[in-house]
Amino acid sequence: MMSKKEEIDFQSHWEKAWETSPVEKTGWYEQIPAPSLELIESCQLDKKAVILNVGAGATTLVDELVDTGYDKIIANDISASALEALKKRLGKNSHKVTFVVDDLVHPAVLTEAGPVDLWHDRAVLHFFNKKEEQDAYFKLLRKLVKPGGYVIIAVFNLQGATKCSGLPVFRYDQGMLAERLGEDFKLIKAFDYTYTMPSGDTREYIYTLFKRHK
Numbered sequence: 233m234m235s236k237k238e239e240i241d242f243q244s245h246w247e248k249a250w251e252t253s254p255v256e257k258t259g260w261y262e263q264i265p266a267p268s269l270e271l272i273e274s275c276q277l278d279k280k281a282v283i284l285n286v287g288a289g290a291t292t293l294v295d296e297l298v299d300t301g302y303d304k305i306i307a308n309d310i311s312a313s314a315l316e317a318l319k320k321r322l323g324k325n326s327h328k329v330t331f332v333v334d335d336l337v338h339p340a341v342l343t344e345a346g347p348v349d350l351w352h353d354r355a356v357l358h359f360f361n362k363k364e365e366q367d368a369y370f371k372l373l374r375k376l377v378k379p380g381g382y383v384i385i386a387v388f389n390l391q392g393a394t395k396c397s398g399l400p401v402f403r404y405d406q407g408m409l410a411e412r413l414g415e416d417f418k419l420i421k422a423f424d425y426t427y428t429m430p431s432g433d434t435r436e437y438i439y440t441l442f443k444r445h446k
Contacts, residue, residue, distance in 0.1 A: 246396045265293040281349035286354030290317040303328040337368045346376035351383045358387040358401040389438035417442040
Protein backbone atom coordinates (compact mmCIF):
# COMPACT_ATOMS: atom_id res chain seq x y z
CA MET A 233 0.00 0.00 0.00
CA MET A 234 1.39 3.40 -0.99
CA SER A 235 1.88 6.00 1.70
CA LYS A 236 0.69 9.54 1.04
CA LYS A 237 4.25 10.48 0.06
CA GLU A 238 4.35 7.60 -2.42
CA GLU A 239 1.00 8.40 -4.05
CA ILE A 240 1.27 9.31 -7.70
CA ASP A 241 0.66 12.94 -8.59
CA PHE A 242 -1.10 12.20 -11.88
CA GLN A 243 -1.56 15.84 -12.84
CA SER A 244 2.13 16.71 -12.51
CA HIS A 245 3.16 13.49 -14.23
CA TRP A 246 0.96 14.02 -17.28
CA GLU A 247 1.63 17.74 -17.57
CA LYS A 248 5.33 16.93 -17.75
CA ALA A 249 4.75 14.12 -20.25
CA TRP A 250 2.80 16.37 -22.61
CA GLU A 251 5.11 19.36 -22.25
CA THR A 252 8.29 17.38 -22.97
CA SER A 253 7.18 15.18 -25.90
CA PRO A 254 5.74 16.12 -29.31
CA VAL A 255 2.27 14.61 -29.72
CA GLU A 256 3.42 12.33 -32.54
CA LYS A 257 6.22 10.89 -30.40
CA THR A 258 4.18 9.95 -27.35
CA GLY A 259 3.90 6.24 -26.60
CA TRP A 260 0.12 6.22 -27.07
CA TYR A 261 -0.18 8.26 -30.30
CA GLU A 262 -2.38 6.85 -33.06
CA GLN A 263 -2.41 8.51 -36.46
CA ILE A 264 -5.71 6.77 -37.18
CA PRO A 265 -7.53 5.32 -34.13
CA ALA A 266 -9.04 2.47 -36.14
CA PRO A 267 -10.26 0.18 -33.31
CA SER A 268 -12.11 3.01 -31.57
CA LEU A 269 -13.66 4.22 -34.81
CA GLU A 270 -14.82 0.69 -35.63
CA LEU A 271 -16.57 0.34 -32.27
CA ILE A 272 -18.11 3.81 -32.38
CA GLU A 273 -19.46 3.17 -35.87
CA SER A 274 -21.09 -0.05 -34.65
CA CYS A 275 -23.03 1.96 -32.04
CA GLN A 276 -24.88 3.81 -34.84
CA LEU A 277 -25.10 6.97 -32.76
CA ASP A 278 -27.05 10.01 -33.86
CA LYS A 279 -24.77 12.85 -34.93
CA LYS A 280 -26.12 14.89 -32.01
CA ALA A 281 -25.06 12.22 -29.51
CA VAL A 282 -22.98 13.41 -26.56
CA ILE A 283 -19.61 11.67 -26.69
CA LEU A 284 -17.31 11.91 -23.66
CA ASN A 285 -13.69 11.03 -24.37
CA VAL A 286 -12.01 10.64 -20.99
CA GLY A 287 -8.25 10.98 -20.85
CA ALA A 288 -8.41 12.34 -24.38
CA GLY A 289 -5.03 14.00 -24.35
CA ALA A 290 -4.42 15.23 -27.88
CA THR A 291 -6.01 12.19 -29.51
CA THR A 292 -6.76 12.21 -33.23
CA LEU A 293 -10.03 10.46 -32.42
CA VAL A 294 -11.61 13.84 -31.72
CA ASP A 295 -10.57 15.10 -35.18
CA GLU A 296 -12.10 12.00 -36.77
CA LEU A 297 -15.36 12.41 -34.86
CA VAL A 298 -15.64 16.07 -35.85
CA ASP A 299 -14.94 15.18 -39.50
CA THR A 300 -17.67 12.54 -39.31
CA GLY A 301 -20.22 15.12 -38.21
CA TYR A 302 -20.37 14.85 -34.41
CA ASP A 303 -20.52 18.23 -32.69
CA LYS A 304 -21.32 17.41 -29.06
CA ILE A 305 -17.95 16.04 -28.02
CA ILE A 306 -16.49 16.43 -24.55
CA ALA A 307 -12.71 16.02 -24.41
CA ASN A 308 -11.43 15.45 -20.89
CA ASP A 309 -7.90 15.19 -19.59
CA ILE A 310 -6.05 15.89 -16.37
CA SER A 311 -3.45 17.78 -18.41
CA ALA A 312 -4.34 21.28 -19.58
CA SER A 313 -1.33 21.17 -21.92
CA ALA A 314 -2.69 18.11 -23.71
CA LEU A 315 -6.10 19.66 -24.28
CA GLU A 316 -4.54 22.93 -25.42
CA ALA A 317 -2.56 20.99 -28.06
CA LEU A 318 -5.77 19.30 -29.20
CA LYS A 319 -7.66 22.59 -29.33
CA LYS A 320 -4.89 24.24 -31.34
CA ARG A 321 -4.84 21.38 -33.84
CA LEU A 322 -8.61 21.46 -34.30
CA GLY A 323 -8.48 25.14 -35.11
CA LYS A 324 -11.80 26.46 -36.40
CA ASN A 325 -13.51 23.17 -35.49
CA SER A 326 -12.63 23.50 -31.81
CA HIS A 327 -16.05 25.07 -31.09
CA LYS A 328 -17.58 21.63 -31.66
CA VAL A 329 -15.70 20.31 -28.63
CA THR A 330 -16.04 21.10 -24.93
CA PHE A 331 -12.65 20.87 -23.24
CA VAL A 332 -12.70 19.81 -19.58
CA VAL A 333 -9.60 19.65 -17.42
CA ASP A 334 -10.55 17.32 -14.59
CA ASP A 335 -9.42 14.33 -12.56
CA LEU A 336 -11.47 11.16 -13.05
CA VAL A 337 -10.68 10.01 -9.53
CA HIS A 338 -11.52 13.34 -7.86
CA PRO A 339 -13.89 14.95 -10.38
CA ALA A 340 -14.91 18.54 -9.84
CA VAL A 341 -16.46 19.37 -13.22
CA LEU A 342 -17.30 16.08 -14.91
CA THR A 343 -19.93 15.15 -12.35
CA GLU A 344 -22.22 17.64 -14.13
CA ALA A 345 -21.33 16.54 -17.67
CA GLY A 346 -24.05 13.91 -18.09
CA PRO A 347 -26.05 12.33 -19.38
CA VAL A 348 -23.76 11.06 -22.15
CA ASP A 349 -24.47 8.67 -25.01
CA LEU A 350 -20.93 7.28 -25.16
CA TRP A 351 -18.07 7.05 -22.68
CA HIS A 352 -14.78 6.39 -24.49
CA ASP A 353 -11.57 5.53 -22.66
CA ARG A 354 -8.40 4.37 -24.34
CA ALA A 355 -5.49 3.79 -21.98
CA VAL A 356 -6.68 5.64 -18.87
CA LEU A 357 -8.35 3.14 -16.54
CA HIS A 358 -5.29 0.90 -16.35
CA PHE A 359 -3.32 3.63 -14.57
CA PHE A 360 -5.63 3.39 -11.56
CA ASN A 361 -4.07 0.65 -9.46
CA LYS A 362 -5.81 1.23 -6.15
CA LYS A 363 -9.32 -0.02 -5.47
CA GLU A 364 -10.52 3.39 -4.34
CA GLU A 365 -9.30 4.92 -7.60
CA GLN A 366 -11.06 2.26 -9.63
CA ASP A 367 -14.23 2.63 -7.56
CA ALA A 368 -14.24 6.39 -8.18
CA TYR A 369 -13.76 5.86 -11.92
CA PHE A 370 -16.69 3.44 -12.26
CA LYS A 371 -18.89 5.53 -9.98
CA LEU A 372 -18.42 8.52 -12.30
CA LEU A 373 -19.04 6.37 -15.38
CA ARG A 374 -22.29 5.00 -13.98
CA LYS A 375 -23.40 8.51 -13.03
CA LEU A 376 -22.86 9.91 -16.52
CA VAL A 377 -23.76 7.18 -19.03
CA LYS A 378 -27.50 7.16 -19.67
CA PRO A 379 -29.65 4.03 -20.15
CA GLY A 380 -29.20 2.94 -23.76
CA GLY A 381 -25.76 4.56 -23.79
CA TYR A 382 -22.48 2.89 -24.65
CA VAL A 383 -19.10 2.41 -22.98
CA ILE A 384 -15.85 1.76 -24.82
CA ILE A 385 -12.88 0.85 -22.63
CA ALA A 386 -9.49 -0.07 -24.11
CA VAL A 387 -6.78 -1.04 -21.62
CA PHE A 388 -3.73 -3.28 -21.36
CA ASN A 389 -4.82 -6.91 -21.39
CA LEU A 390 -3.50 -9.62 -19.09
CA GLN A 391 -0.58 -10.27 -21.45
CA GLY A 392 0.21 -6.56 -21.72
CA ALA A 393 3.02 -4.50 -20.24
CA THR A 394 3.11 -3.95 -16.49
CA LYS A 395 4.24 -0.32 -16.80
CA CYS A 396 3.51 2.56 -19.16
CA SER A 397 5.03 6.05 -19.24
CA GLY A 398 7.02 5.08 -16.16
CA LEU A 399 3.91 4.21 -14.15
CA PRO A 400 2.62 0.79 -12.99
CA VAL A 401 -0.61 -0.37 -14.62
CA PHE A 402 -3.51 -2.64 -13.64
CA ARG A 403 -4.35 -5.07 -16.46
CA TYR A 404 -7.79 -6.42 -17.37
CA ASP A 405 -9.70 -8.99 -19.36
CA GLN A 406 -13.30 -8.64 -20.54
CA GLY A 407 -14.69 -10.51 -17.55
CA MET A 408 -12.98 -8.20 -15.09
CA LEU A 409 -14.35 -5.14 -16.87
CA ALA A 410 -17.85 -6.63 -17.02
CA GLU A 411 -17.72 -7.34 -13.29
CA ARG A 412 -16.64 -3.79 -12.48
CA LEU A 413 -19.36 -2.25 -14.67
CA GLY A 414 -22.05 -4.41 -13.14
CA GLU A 415 -25.27 -6.01 -14.31
CA ASP A 416 -26.66 -2.78 -15.80
CA PHE A 417 -24.15 -3.09 -18.65
CA LYS A 418 -24.09 -5.79 -21.32
CA LEU A 419 -20.91 -6.73 -23.18
CA ILE A 420 -21.48 -6.26 -26.91
CA LYS A 421 -18.01 -6.87 -28.28
CA ALA A 422 -14.45 -7.53 -27.08
CA PHE A 423 -11.19 -8.17 -28.89
CA ASP A 424 -7.45 -8.14 -28.27
CA TYR A 425 -5.40 -5.64 -30.23
CA THR A 426 -1.66 -5.15 -30.70
CA TYR A 427 -0.81 -1.46 -30.80
CA THR A 428 2.47 -0.40 -32.39
CA MET A 429 4.00 2.64 -30.73
CA PRO A 430 5.82 5.38 -32.68
CA SER A 431 9.06 3.83 -31.35
CA GLY A 432 8.18 0.50 -33.00
CA ASP A 433 7.53 -1.28 -29.70
CA THR A 434 4.18 -2.99 -29.23
CA ARG A 435 1.58 -3.01 -26.49
CA GLU A 436 -1.19 -5.56 -25.99
CA TYR A 437 -4.67 -4.11 -25.44
CA ILE A 438 -8.18 -5.39 -24.95
CA TYR A 439 -10.97 -3.32 -26.50
CA THR A 440 -14.47 -3.69 -25.08
CA LEU A 441 -17.87 -2.26 -26.00
CA PHE A 442 -20.72 -2.32 -23.47
CA LYS A 443 -24.30 -1.06 -23.67
CA ARG A 444 -26.23 0.15 -20.65
CA HIS A 445 -29.71 -1.37 -20.56
CA LYS A 446 -31.01 0.23 -17.35
